[in-house]
Amino acid sequence: MxxxxxxxxxxxxxxxxxxxxxxxxxxxxxxxxxxxxxxxxxxxxxxxxxxxxxxxxxxxxxxxxxxxxxxxxxxxxxxxxxxxxxxxxxxxxxxxxxxxxxxxxxxxxxxxxxxxxxxxxxxxxxxxxxxxxxxxxxxxxxxxxxxxxxxxxxxxxxxxxxxxxxxxxxxPPELAQAGLGDLLSKPVSTADWWLGDRLEGRGFDELPGRIVDDAVRQAATHATGLPLGDLQAHEALARALVLSGTSMVAAGSSSPASGGEHLLSHLWDMEALVSNQPLRLHGAQVGVATCICAALYHLLIDFDTPRFPKLPEWAKTSERIRIAHGELADAVLPQAEKKFSGFAQRSAILQEDWPQIRAELASFGIPTSQEIRTILQAARAPSTLVELNLEKDEAIDALSRARDIRDRYTVLDLAFELGFFPAGISQVMAHSGV
Ligand SMILES: [Zn+2]
The missing domain is CATH 3.40.50.1970 (Rossmann fold)
Structure with missing residues (x-):
């Protein structure tokens, strides 16, 4: 075909x-x-x-x-x-x-x-x-x-x-469950991609979303069949995964399928490798991280009292990154520095347009963390940190520094640049239900 x-x-x-x-x-x-x-x-x-x-x-x-x-x-x-x-x-x-x-x-x-x-x-x-x-x-x-x-x-x-x-x-059923988790990030990743364009002019296209939307809905509808070995459920998932890959080809990057939730997952992988721990399944981490990022989006869409932070000095930021990322700091710093260089422009747009941007984000119809969790649970996929064998502190820590590892604007950056983080991190964790 x-x-x-x-x-x-x-x-x-x-x-x-x-x-x-x-x-x-x-x-x-x-x-x-x-x-x-x-x-x-x-x-x-x-x-x-x-x-x-x-x-x-x-x-x-x-x-x-x-x-x-x-x-x-x-x-x-x-x-x-x-x-x-x-x-x-x-x-x-x-x-x-x-x-x-x-x-x-x-x-x-x-x-x-x-x-x-x-x-x-x-x-x-x-x-x-x-x-x-x-x-x-x-x-x-x-x-x-x-x-x-x-x-x-x-x-x-x-x-x-x-x-x-x-x-x-x-x-093993956990593999297809991870595939479903990887797919469910799409609405959150897409919103991140749109934000990157709105604040940095990096480009955004609706076609990749349209390529995959219906197939993801079908895969979610068949979620209960995945752990039971139902062939139709596996075919629906396979179709959605193929089209999700295709959406990335159409976009010319992973942006339509990889936002802040993927940064959380990638950081957990990097940390596990440094400490010689086995890696968890990528999509299993992404599913839980998507619940967190969806909760964050909903809190920010309701956030009407931003406290825009002043432009930090790069010397201070790089020092924070050196301490926070330890032996990975040398690999992280070039990515973080590129993102840092756009701070002034992004902050100016946010200060001018935040009410409008909130309204635009609300129109995306990002699912709630509970809605995402319901689909994961239907497939008996991990939907909590405990099921990933991750401590709550590790998730809180990742929320504060996953943004550093890649020059891609996501909701994790937005939370800091509106002054919602770091104070709001515990609120997100509570809201996400993970
Ligand atoms: Zn992925």
């Missing part, structure tokens, strides 16, 4: 989109054709031990579609990270081994490594999704860890993507 058939919205013809999207039952048999049409004679198969097993348990025919022997399979270590080292290793394999492209068998991490390596090595890749756990399959960016900082880098989408509901439904 072409993406234009999956999407009810007309897509601009000049977008770099996946050429084939296959969503449905028993699609493993399509692999040999896809490999031969999109990759050519010498594919490098990339997986980690558990994602490779997920494929093998379902249909061994997929593996016999591999035209080269065992040397064409690169198994990443268990629980790999999508970091610059792994990407470099795969680039070396592709270029050193004369491979004609990459077949990624896996979900977030394997897909990010394959997408980045294929882009850097100028070869095509195709993705076989082993879980409906995130919206990055069809996007034009890869989330990569570089020097401890999670960054999103432009990268070509897969030439073909298979989302086989039999495989997706057999994956």
């Amino acid at each position: 072409k993406l234009t058939e999956l999407c009810s919205e007309p897509l601009p013809g000049d977008l770099d989109l996946s050429e084939e999207i296959l969503i449905g039952n028993d699609l493993c048999g399509e692999m040999p054709r896809l490999v031969s049409e999109h990759i050519g004679p010498r594919p490098l198969w990339l997986a980690d031990p558990s994602t490779w097993n997920a494929l093998g348990d379902v249909d061994l025919d997929c593996k016999t579609g591999r035209p080269v022997g065992e040397e064409g399979l690169h198994l990443l270590p268990g629980h790999p990270h999508a970091d610059t080292e792994q990407v470099g290793r795969v680039c070396g394999l592709v270029e050193g081994g004369g491979f004609s492209g990459i077949v990624a068998v896996g979900s977030g991490t394997v897909n990010d490594i394959a997408k980045m390596a294929a882009t850097l090595s100028s070869v095509p890749y195709i993705a076989f999704a082993t879980a409906a756990s995130m919206n990055g399959y069809s996007s034009g960016i890869a989330a990569i860890l570089a020097d401890g900082l999670k960054v999103t880098v432009p990268a070509r989408p897969p030439r073909a993507l298979i989302m086989d509901s039999n495989v997706l439904a057999k994956a």
Whole structure:
């Protein structure tokens, strides 16, 4: 299926989109054709031990579609990270081994490594999704860890993507629950994207929202079927995740699907890595963080007594960041400095226009944290900090400094620039119900 058939919205013809999207039952048999049409004679198969097993348990025919022997399979270590080292290793394999492209068998991490390596090595890749756990399959960016900082880098989408509901439904349920959590950030991310344009003139477009809106509603309607392994529910989720990735291609960035809630999640990841703790699922964190950011939006929309802070000195701000971010400070500071440079302009607009901006934000119809939580709970997905094994103090801490890690304007910045934070942080936590 072409993406234009999956999407009810007309897509601009000049977008770099996946050429084939296959969503449905028993699609493993399509692999040999896809490999031969999109990759050519010498594919490098990339997986980690558990994602490779997920494929093998379902249909061994997929593996016999591999035209080269065992040397064409690169198994990443268990629980790999999508970091610059792994990407470099795969680039070396592709270029050193004369491979004609990459077949990624896996979900977030394997897909990010394959997408980045294929882009850097100028070869095509195709993705076989082993879980409906995130919206990055069809996007034009890869989330990569570089020097401890999670960054999103432009990268070509897969030439073909298979989302086989039999495989997706057999994956551990927490993966699809995370996929749903990742999707639910959309209204909050979109409002953040709009704010960035309103205050900094960075550009905003309604098309990405229209691409994905209906599919997200459908996926939410089927939420209860996800932990039960219902194939229709998994297909609805797969469609929404693919279109969410497409919305990012249409926007030319992750902005329509990644705002302040993603900064909270990325900061929790960065902190876990520094302290050698296992990472939680991205979408599980995003679901809970979205409840927090939605609560913050509703409080700010009602906030009619702003106390605009004075322009701080960069020396003081950088000192705060050095203390707050410890060993990650060197990676964080350049992002924070870029954002800092726009403070005076943003503050002037807020002082002039806050009543109007509040009214405009209210018209977005951002769901309440309770409405988001209800959908997460229907899927039995985490909807509280306790379920993420996160302390309330860690969430409070992240709310005060997640804005530093990326030069992207979000509701977390707005709260500070209206003088609502830091005093209002405890109010947000109470309001969010997480
Ligand atoms: Zn995400």
